Amino acid sequence: MCFAGIWTNRTSVRKVKEGETTNDLYAFLTTEPNTEVFAIHPKAMPVILTTPEEVETWMTAPTEVALKLQRPLPDGVLRIVARGVKEDPAPTAA
Template sequence: MCNLYTSTTAQIAMRQLFTGLSDRAGNLGPDTFYPDQIAPIIRHDGAGLELVKARWGMPSPAFALKTQRDPGVTNVRNLSSPHWRRWLVPAHRCLVPVTAFAEPIKGGNKWFQAADPDRPMFFAGIETRGWRSLRKVKDGETEDDLFAFLTCPPNSVVEPFHPKAMPVILTEPDEWQTWLHAPFEEARALQRPLEDAKLIGI
């Protein structure tokens, strides 16, 4: 499952993609992200959309916790689960900027990126704010804004390296708007593999 990705999209480019986007992320540079790290997302802010930083890993279902520590869930597949349904309304949907993502393979990682290097890509994500939990014992309980992104069956580009799943990737403006604003009955249709021709392995 994808637990490593990069984002090199400039902040000014994201402001151009989303009219009226409020940039509250501070300085962002090209970076690589692992689970539980802070990364940029685009989310609702009440009046429109905002670019902010959040922690990668949504709250885990109670049945999955063996101790008080919750390392977070990075990838979400089962949208019928009551645990996830509360965050599938538009107010909790977000976009996660991504340039390339990795799937683990024996001896390392296999990376994937857009076939067109100029095409912006986003993971279809969900987010929640001000969540109190014990992420790391040494830090004690913290209050965080959290996010994760959806997965789906792999396309034929990813399948040879990860036969079970790949991230849900959105590359078209109408897809971004649908995920952010449409009723869930419509938005859930986006939980499908990216077309083979739009993705390459590197």
Template sequence: MCNLYSQTKSQDAVRHLFDNMLEQDEDLVDATGNLPPLTDIWPDYPAPIIRHGEGAAWALTMARWGMPTPAKFLEGKRTDKGVTNIRNVGSPHWRRWLGVEHRCLVPFTSFSEIDGRRGAPRNSSVWFALDEDRPLAFFAALRTTWTSVRKLKEGEVTAEIFGFLTCPPNAEVAPIHPKAMPVVLTQPEEWRRWLTAPAEDALKLQRPLPDGMLKIVAEGVREDAV
């Protein structure tokens, strides 16, 4: 389960990358304000997403990481901290958010998994990126606006929230975390397909990144500050 990632590129870099997908009549509206490098994004932290906006526009906006938890797991609990990783999209809980209006992209530069290798230090993070320069890519994700109590001290809030899809791991991730990895999209045609295609077609993108496309770029640290 990926519960920590980074996004250290500028808003301009995110916009420039997403421009590769835009058609002539489309635009990306930036509502993130002054976005600093985010070297350690944890569950419930605010982070940038790209989602459908008004008319022909797309929106780059902030959302909190963690979709609503299924009700059966909230019995006896006073808060809903959210679900960060979404695997079983066939579940009735998740099917309600598979429409295009709830699909989004999450920009990232690296993501971490807890090191599951024999002899590894407890809770030690291993960071993956497309290469040592940490180029931008996107997670395939779902989003919604939800009212809940995420933290007792905060009380009930209505917030835009997101969680990204996971899939079986590829060759680089499997030795570290054999259960899953995030769904990573690197090509403009994949971004458009995820954001606009019928659910049956879009969900075919819930697949591992091809072997050889990820590198381990850091180990044993709780943020990727490069």
């Protein structure tokens, strides 16, 4: 599985001290949430590509064909494996 995303190069001034630079910009595509994601984030979920064929379509098909992949996963495909506040273990002394 992977997220559907976009990439582009952009030349601009992001920091005055650095002047004009060319940077790689990335973003991932979102869609309405399915049932599992809605319980955590009711506004959106990432578009998840689940097969090699979907990845190939996303990477090579005309835009109107690729954008048909902008849909939530079917309900029941994702599984919540943890809930609550993440607790990292305390660092160990070296």
